[in-house]
Amino acid sequence: MYCMDSIGNIPKKYMIKINHIKNDHTNGAIYLTRKAIDIIGGYLQEISLHNKKLNKKKLRDILFEVTNAQPSMASIILFCNQLVILSESKHQANILESLINYCNITIKSLGHASENINQYAQVFIKHQCKIATYSSSSLVKNFLIFIKNKKIPVEVYCS
Amino acid sequence: MNEGIALSKYLARESIPTTVMTDASLFSNISNVDMVIVGSDAISKNGIINKIGTKVITQLASDYDIPVYVLSLIEKILPFPYDVKINQNKNPDEITNSTNSRLHISNYYFDTSPLNLISAIITQEGMFSSTELISYMKSLHLHPEMEQFLIRDK
Numbered sequence: 001m002y003c004m005d006s007i008g009n010i011p012k013k014y015m016i017k018i019n020h021i022k023n024d025h026t027n028g029a030i031y032l033t034r035k036a037i038d039i040i041g042g043y044l045q046e047i048s049l050h051n052k053k054l055n056k057k058k059l060r061d062i063l064f065e066v067t068n069a070q071p072s073m074a075s076i077i078l079f080c081n082q083l084v085i086l087s088e089s090k091h092q093a094n095i096l097e098s099l100i101n102y103c104n105i106t107i108k109s110l111g112h113a114s115e116n117i118n119q120y121a122q123v124f125i126k127h128q129c130k131i132a133t134y135s136s137s138s139l140v141k142n143f144l145i146f147i148k149n150k151k152i153p154v155e156v157y158c159s
Numbered sequence: 160m161n162e163g164i165a166l167s168k169y170l171a172r173e174s175i176p177t178t179v180m181t182d183a184s185l186f187s188n189i190s191n192v193d194m195v196i197v198g199s200d201a202i203s204k205n206g207i208i209n210k211i212g213t214k215v216i217t218q219l220a221s222d223y224d225i226p227v228y229v230l231s232l233i234e235k236i237l238p239f240p241y242d243v244k245i246n247q248n249k250n251p252d253e254i255t256n257s258t259n260s261r262l263h264i265s266n267y268y269f270d271t272s273p274l275n276l277i278s279a280i281i282t283q284e285g286m287f288s289s290t291e292l293i294s295y296m297k298s299l300h301l302h303p304e305m306e307q308f309l310i311r312d313k
Contacts, residue, residue, distance in 0.1 A: 029232060029235065030232065060304075068308075072269075074201035078234050085302050124194065124226070124279075131194055132192040134210065135162045139198050141169065144173075148173060148175050155178070156167075159181060159185035
C-alpha cells in the first residue's frame with residue numbers, strides 16, 4: 001500500500017529532518033551529530049511512549065539514511081554504528097532502553113565536549129603566545145574564546 | 160571555502176588580536192608562531208583528516224619544532240584499521256568554470272596529516288599520544304554493514 005506519510009520504509013517527518021542534515025554544508029560535526037541524535041532519539045522515544053515493538057529493520061533503514069546524509073562525517077558514522085551494534089545485542093534485556101540511553105549519553109558527551117577540551121588544552125597556552133590555526137573548527141573557536149575569557153593574551157594567525 | 164576568513168572576523172569581533180592571511184602566507188610565516196592548533200574531520204590510523212593544506216602546516220611546524228595540537232571530539236576517532244573516503248574530486252566550477260576538456264581541475268577538500276607530526280590529540284575524554292590513540296582505535300568495533308561508509312585499510 002502506498003503511504004504518503006512515509007518515504008520507503010522511513011516516515012516522511014524523519015526524511016525531512018534527514019534532508020536538512022544532508023543539505024547543511026555550513027555547520028560542523030557537533031551540530032550535525034546532535035541533529036542526527038535528535039532524529040533517531042525522537043524515533044526511539046516515540047516507540048517507547050506508545051509501547052510499540054521496536055522494528056529493527058525500520059531503525060536500521062533510518063540509521064543508514066542518516067549516515068548517508070553526511071557519509072564522510074566520522075561522528076555520525078560512529079554514532080549510527082554503535083546503535084546498529086546495540087540493536088543486535090543478545091545481552092541486553094531491553095534493547096530499546098539501551099538505545100535511548102546511548103542517545104542520551106552521546107548528547108551529554110557532546111554538550112560537555114568543548115568545555116572539557118578547553119580544560120585539557122589550556123595547559124599548553126602561555127602568555128603572549130602566537131597561535132596559528134587553519135580553516136575553521138568550532139572547538140578551536142570556542143577554545144580561543146575560553147583563553148580570552150581567562151585573560152590570557154594570545155595572538156592568532158588564520159588563513 | 161573561506162572558513163578561515165569567517166573565523167578571523169569572529170575572533171576580531173571578540174577582541175582577540177587576529178591576523179588573517181592567505182594559505183601560502185601562513186605556510187611561509189609558520190616559523191613565527193609558538194604553536195599550531197587545528198580541528199579535525201576524522202582521525203584514523205593514517206592521521207588527522209582535516210581541510211586540505213593542514214598536512215603542509217603540520218609538516219612545516221614539525222620542521223621548525225613547533226608543537227601541533229588537534230582539538231577533536233572523541234567520536235571522530237575511527238576504529239582500526241578504517242579510514243574515511245576523502246579522495247573525491249569536488250565541483251570543478253569552484254576552482255574555474257573552464258570548458259577546455261584538456262584542462263584537468265583538481266578540487267579536493269581534505270588531506271591527512273600523519274600522526275607523527277602531531278604533539279597531542281585533545282578530546283573531551285582526555286589527551287592521546289599517537290601510541291595511546293592506536294590502542295583506543297583497536298578497542299572500537301565497526302559493524303560489517305557500516306563498512307560501506309569507510310575504507311578498510313591494510
